[in-house]
Amino acid sequence: QYTGAGSGESAPRAKLDDTPADHLGVIPAAAVMLFNAVDAARKVGRTVSVVVTYVQIYKEVCHDLLLDKSNANGATAAFLGSVRGKIPGLRMRWSKGMGFHLEGVRTIPVNGPDELMALFKSGVRNKVM
Numbered sequence: 001q002y003t004g005a006g007s008g009e010s011a012p013r014a015k016l017d018d019t020p021a022d023h024l025g026v027i028p029a030a031a032v033m034l035f036n037a038v039d040a041a042r043k044v045g046r047t048v049s050v051v052v053t054y055v056q057i058y059k060e061v062c063h064d065l066l067l068d069k070s071n072a073n074g075a076t077a078a079f080l081g082s083v084r085g086k087i088p089g090l091r092m093r094w095s096k097g098m099g100f101h102l103e104g105v106r107t108i109p110v111n112g113p114d115e116l117m118a119l120f121k122s123g124v125r126n127k128v129m
Helices: 026-043 075-084 113-125
Strands: 050-052 055-058 061-064 091-095 099-103 108-110
Touching (some): 026 113, 050 113
Antiparallel strands (some): 050 108, 091 099
């Protein structure tokens, strides 16, 4: 479990799934460090939110890996169609206000490294190969 700032636990302060911070891989360790920084910022009164997107570019097509492929609203067909080349994946756009961005990509708020890693694992399962 993630241990947030101010919990009174001694160093190493952060853990993920009961794994000490110095035994984590790069991505889990970065997630723990990110939320330690978020906690520190909140402790001094800053408002901070963390959102996640997870995209794969495969054969020049952008795929949203956080898309729920079992979604009954047609998203399954859109995802599978983009994999088979029948319809395009996410469209890259540019605007003066947003710069380059992917149209329709999911953005999911997370509250700790456990939530972030659950999304990461879900996205890995959705990778196109």
